[in-house]
Amino acid sequence: MSRFIIPLIAVVLFYLEPVFSLFSPVTIGQNEYTLVPRLVIVFLIFITVYYSRKQAIIYGIVFGLLYDMYHIDIIGVYTFLYPVICYLTAFIIRQVHRHILTVMALSIVMIALVEIFSYLFASLISLTTIGFDDFLSSRLLPTLIANSIFVGMFGYLFKQLFDKSGEQLAGI
């Protein structure tokens, strides 16, 4: 059962990301805020913590590659970033208590890391000229808020899903 449901959820989240980004940027008052949906990486982090690190890294490579080829047209950015984030999560979660709130907080931190890395990459190849302050206020913060809503809503469900599947392979 879980063999099919995990890829299915990942695919659905992958397709939902660009749908949410159709609504962005959001204009509130004078300022424009860019919200970047990072649903797939949140799911990957939960796979890493509650299911299996190896599987998470494989999913990370596959979805990173699809993401690069379909959206970014620069192959290699997310293909690299997704597995590395999974690896890092697995490394950190071994050091701390595996409580649901810890995992939620960890996934927010990881989203921030992904955002900062993608900002550094974008400025490196001059896709963007905005400064770091601007990036923090108009992009990182709104993104983190929007994604923490998602994590708060679905984090517990994800945990239940992996608990039910009964295969506690995490942390291998």
Next chain:
Amino acid sequence: MPRFFSNKRLILLLVGVIVLVALISFSLRDRQNATLPEQLVKDVVGFGQTLFSKPTHFLTGTLSKIDGILNTYEENKHLKARLQEYASTQSELVDIKADNKKLRDIIGKQESLRDYEPIQATVISRNPDQWEEKVIIDKGTEHGVRMNMAVITANGLIGKVVLEAKFKSTVELLTTENPNFRVAAVIPGEKPVFGLIEGYDAERDELIMKRIDSNFDIKEGQKVESSGLGGIFPKGLLIGEVTKVSTDDFGLTKLAYIRPAANFSMLDHVMVANRLSKTNDGTDGKDSSSDEGEDES
């Protein structure tokens, strides 16, 4: 404290990094079009994407319809006031069109840079990490979409096609910060003023029109259109309105800030403008103009 990497993993990581840097530099090359695997991925993933985007557009469409109904009274009052004006403009336009056609017949010029065949398309996704302003539409080479064609909405120009696949294609929006993205533009008038739309000011949220001859006089509020002289875009697609004029960094040419006419958030239905009068190679494309102006800031 466990070790972060074992030796085997370290080697794996290094090999991975090398492969990825190679891939990144491959895809950052100034390439003409996507490779076959990329096109396949675009088509296949894009097909799944439509299943998710169509319901979303339906939902937002319904919501905006409800919103429209709530505003009907206000709008109707406003529109009634404009109706008189509209009727007279309409009759004038018909007159001028007929005149134009007659004159064209006299000089035997059939093709116009203005004529284009619109290809209706729906936006199915927007690049989720929004560094590059790209959207994907559900029409591809099979429907006649080609590289560098202009993409418009009812309000005006929004961008151009940068990658084509068989059934899907990628559109880069005008608001991109890509320095190689250029559109030949004109401010129509008694003496038309030509320039290039190059770059986007993220702070002002406005486009920048560069290389305007400093002898010409530009006023705020003038409309800017595509000139059609780039070779691929049709003439007369509205781009926006001048909001500020200044000189460029070197003081040789003028520079104008342009507020775009189209709205770039929540795009759904767009048109790809397939120009009827064809040229072989146009400067609207990245290829033929990428050798000049790289040092322009």
